[in-house]
Amino acid sequence: MFLTREDGMILGPVCWVLGKIFNWIYMFVGFIGNHMGITYVNLSVCVILFTFVLRGALFPLYFKQQRSTKIMSFIQPEIAKATKKYKGKTDQDSMMKQQQETQKIQKKYGVSMASGCLTSLIQLPIFYGLYRVIQNIPAYVPSMTKKYSEIVDILSTKTDYIKAISDVAGESKVSTVTMALKQMGDDPTRNQIIDVLDKFAKSDWDKLISNLDLAGNATLTSYVDQFHNMNQFLFGLNIADAPGWKLSIALVVPIVSALLQFLQTKISMKSSQNNNMDSNQQTANNMMKGMMYYMPIMSLIFCITLPIAIGLYWIVGSVIMIISQLIVDAYYNHQDKDELLAKCAEKAAKKQAKKKNPDKKSFYERMMDAQNGNVPTENSQSENINKMASSRLKSYVNPAHSVNVDSDDVTRRENVNYKPGSIGAKANIMLKYQNNSNDKGGNK
Missing domain, CATH: 1.10.533 (Death Domain, Fas)
Incomplete structure (x- = not known):
């Protein structure tokens, strides 16, 4: 039932909060309208103000994302210089070391490739909650x-x-x-x-x-x-209606939304471009190029099938993002890069110093380590087992030196078939090694 509010554990509270915000905006527009002699509340005005409120609340996250993208473009020459020795090497060890060099420099300046993930994740429940509120305005007003x-x-x-x-x-x-x-x-x-x-x-x-x-x-x-x-x-146009797959004036909304999405992605990509990009940044840049065409197509499809109010939200949101991106670019392009990076490094160092465990890796670093194979493997596990076995062998009694031990019993123990890689197998190898040494008069 549309009028029945969303009651999911995650989306339920999101819709409730967004519904409250929309109702406050509705009452505000109604209050202003009454003083202007307007007897009804135009919901398209409410949607536009609603967009400004939500984007304003999320602006600190957007700004942090855009700032991080700009700083990433500034430090690309340093990353390229540090990873130059791994250029053309595709073996796992070289790729892992290149990734570690990149992560080290990013951590030095307090930036990360995953800086925009949080913003994107937050937008998903908000977008769905917005859809539910606009689709069911009587339920929330x-x-x-x-x-x-x-x-x-x-x-x-x-x-x-x-x-x-x-x-x-x-x-x-x-x-x-x-x-x-x-x-x-x-x-x-x-x-x-x-x-x-x-x-x-x-x-x-x-x-x-x-x-x-x-x-x-x-x-x-x-x-x-x-x-x-x-x-x-x-x-x-009726903002509660969907344009649909038919030729009408309502298609102007999804078309404008798609064009603005394309422009927003293009401006963002231009802001992050740098001639000295490493392989990871080039991969991210190629993905961004794909999104430059993929996102507008998705926007077009969604705005055709969803109410016009959703398209209106997307249009206003894109305009806000484009303006904010241009402001951020204009600000940082007029800054002294060396001085700016020095401040970023100082701030990142202070932040690292406050951490209880400075060497603890972030989620993004652990994810990249897993991608490049920098995780505990069978070899590293075997090394740990070797260390443990060696410590135990320090107190291990060699049967050949034991009192009243039958030599056939020692041979029988040496010839036992242990599971490959087990502690017993490693202990048996060490036992044979020690016995051979003793047979040769202690010369190893």
Whole structure:
């Protein structure tokens, strides 16, 4: 049920918080509108302000990501110089050492290739929560819930109102109405009915009112006019509707969103480019080039299939990101690089000094070590076993030197088949080695 709020352990609280923020913005816009003589709240204005609030809350993370990307481009010459000796070497040991050199320099300046991961991960639940809130505005805005409840009470005075709603919804040209209708069923709850009504276009309302002969109900017609005005955007678009795979003016939203995504990625890639890139940075740069085309395509598909309000959020968000990226680039391009890097190194050193375990590797470093094979292997495990076996052999009594020990028993112990690599096998090898030495008069 759309009107039923998201109750997942992670997304539930996210939607609840975003719903509260949207409701505060809704009340703020309504308050301003009342002083301007506007009797309804335009939801497209709420979505735009909502975007500014969310982007503003996440700006410290975005700024840190963009700053880290810029610093990474500044230290590429130093990384290239340190890893030059590994150029062209593809063996695992060389790749591992090259990665360690890169990580050492990155840690020196307090930056990481994974600096943008946190921002991307945070955006996923926010994007889904935004979709749920916009798709179910009456569930998160109490004043709208109250109005829709009054409408259902008015409609319920007609015995066949559920059938009438289903018939109109089935003939609707609005894609989200069809989606909500599938959730309604034959015996719908009040929430399910509101879900369908909330997606109705003006023409759907007119048809429903006519079929139920409720044209004379002033409260109903007043609310319908309000809902129609609330969802209006440029060119008469309804922000609750999805453009769909049909030729219409609504396709302007996903097209603009895709173009801005392309521009945002291109500017970001240009900001991080450097002529002295190591192999890892070149790989990341190639991935960025792929994203420059992949992300706009994904944006286009999502904005075509999701409500126009989602596309509006993406457009405003991209504009904010582009402006912030240009500001960051302009600021750091006019800074003295050597002085800036010296400050970064000093700050990173202080941060490392405060750590209880300075040598402890970050998640990104452990991930790269695993990728390059720098993890405990069978060989390293065998070395540990050797050390343990050697320590035990210090107190191991050689049967050849034992009192009253039968020589056949010693031979029998030497010839026991131990599991390869086990402590017993290693002890047996050492035993034979010592016996041979003793047979030769102690000359090893």
